[in-house]
Amino acid sequence: MTSTPLIVERTYKAPINRVWEALTNKDQMKAWYFDIEDFNLEKGHRFHFTGGDEKEQYLHECEVLEVNAPNKLRHSWTYPEHNDGYSVVTFELFEEGADKTRVQLRHEGLDSFPKDHPNFAVESFTEGWNYILGESLLKFVEAETIRKSISINANPEVIWDIVLHPNDQWGKAFGGGAFTETTWEPGANVTWTDVDGSIGAKGVVKEHRVQQYLQVDMIEEDPQAIDLGYSERFSLEKGADGVNQLTIEAGPLQKKYIDGHSGPWDEALKIMKELSESK
Numbered sequence: 001m002t003s004t005p006l007i008v009e010r011t012y013k014a015p016i017n018r019v020w021e022a023l024t025n026k027d028q029m030k031a032w033y034f035d036i037e038d039f040n041l042e043k044g045h046r047f048h049f050t051g052g053d054e055k056e057q058y059l060h061e062c063e064v065l066e067v068n069a070p071n072k073l074r075h076s077w078t079y080p081e082h083n084d085g086y087s088v089v090t091f092e093l094f095e096e097g098a099d100k101t102r103v104q105l106r107h108e109g110l111d112s113f114p115k116d117h118p119n120f121a122v123e124s125f126t127e128g129w130n131y132i133l134g135e136s137l138l139k140f141v142e143a144e145t146i147r148k149s150i151s152i153n154a155n156p157e158v159i160w161d162i163v164l165h166p167n168d169q170w171g172k173a174f175g176g177g178a179f180t181e182t183t184w185e186p187g188a189n190v191t192w193t194d195v196d197g198s199i200g201a202k203g204v205v206k207e208h209r210v211q212q213y214l215q216v217d218m219i220e221e222d223p224q225a226i227d228l229g230y231s232e233r234f235s236l237e238k239g240a241d242g243v244n245q246l247t248i249e250a251g252p253l254q255k256k257y258i259d260g261h262s263g264p265w266d267e268a269l270k271i272m273k274e275l276s277e278s279k
Contacts (some may be wrong), residue, residue, distance in 0.1 A: 003111040004186055006125055010133045011102045014141040018094050018226060019101045020070035022141050023091055028226070032140035033132065034060075047075075049109075053119065058082065062089075066257055079105070085112035085120075089099045105129055135204070143228050144258050145251030150269040153243050154276035156236060162275050163234050166268075169275060173267035184208055190216050203232075228252045246272065 001213025012019055022028050026039040036049040045064045052058045059081050065088065066074035074090040075206040087109030094102040107129065113120035152159055162169065163182055174266040176196070182190040182205065206215040214234040230251060248265055 003109070005106045005108040006110060006122060006129065008105045008129045008133055009102060009125070010138065011096060011100060012138060012141050013099060013100050014101055014143070016070050016095050016101045019093055019141050022137060022226070023073060027040075028140070031225075040042045040064070041067055041069075042072075056119070058119075061176075066090075070086060070156055077102045077109075079113070079120075083114055083120075085109070085114070087112060101141075102143075103133060105133060125252060139256035140254055141226070142255045143226075143252035144255060145249055146253065146262055147247065147249045147256065148262075148265050148269055149245055149247040150273050151239075151243050152246055152273045152276050154279065156238050156244055158279050159244060159246060159272070159276045162209075162272050163214065165237075170268040170271040173264045173271060175264075184214070206231065211238075226254060228254070 007032070022032065024039075024041050029036055029039065034049045034194050036047055038045045039045075039049075041064070043066065047062050047064070049060050049062075050057045050090050051060060058079050061076075061078050061080045063076045064073075065076060066072060071093050072091065073109040074088065074191050077089045079088045080087065087107060090104075090108075092104045092106075101145050108123060110120075110125055111120050118124060167179045171180070178200070179193045180194070181193070182188050184190075184205055186205050186208055188205045190205060191199060192201040193199055194201075201218055201273060203216040203218040206217045208214050212235070215231055216233075217229070217231045228251075230253065231249075233249040235247045235249075237247070239245065246269065248269065250261060250265060253261060
């Protein structure tokens with residue numbers, strides 16, 4: 001492997017352990033990378049997966065060559081069904097601050113693959129790795145918090161009562177009615193269900209100050225998602241002129257979910273305002 005390696009670097013607003021877990025946990029890997037059922041983070045372990053384009057899929061055979069958690073993973077990358085080429089992929093992670101991680105990917109040995117097949121060309125690998133690191137991994141490890149506010153000309157007691165009763169009201173913004181079962185007391189469990197009774201989410205009331213602040217910490221049950229400590233927070237700031245400010249904060253969320261959640265929260269606040277001002 002004497003040719004110049006392909007190098008791709010990206011810096012993420014995420015702690016190094018979160019990025020390392022995304023790169024090495026097979027349940028997380030299949031959410032942004034490849035589905036590698038037989039992956040094992042152990043030197044000498046061989047694993048396989050398929051990948052390619054809409055025209056052709058390729059069997060990949062790899063062997064873990066080096067592991068230095070949470071800083072380095074190195075493994076071979078070959079195509080046993082197509083050629084005798086041999087390449088090596090190296091992921092190196094560098095802390096660039098408390099919550100920032102730089103990832104350098106090196107793919108060596110690309111010149112050993114067939115020269116007359118476009119899918120094995122350096123340009124194809126460059127495009128693929130830039131997408132994987134610059135789009136797919138970024139949206140998986142980076143997180144944001146949705147924050148939205150709305151002015152409501154209504155009594156704070158009325159507004160807060162609507163906040164606590166999403167059932168078939170503002171819960172409709174999230175589809176299916178979004179029914180809740182809880183007492184809203186600190187420490188109480190919260191269960192969100194749809195109209196059919198299927199559980200959509202579970203949480204625990206972290207804090208509740210009537211007509212001021214409510215925080216519900218969600219319990220993450222999806223093994224492919226990162227445990228970011230997601231919570232939903234409602235704050236009500238009372239205005240002297242009777243116009244009150246209701247603010248919601250939801251997050252942190254992986255970036256890939258932000259667009260899908262932002263619109264429903266806009267609609268939810270709109271419904272809360274209309275319901276409050278109509279009473």
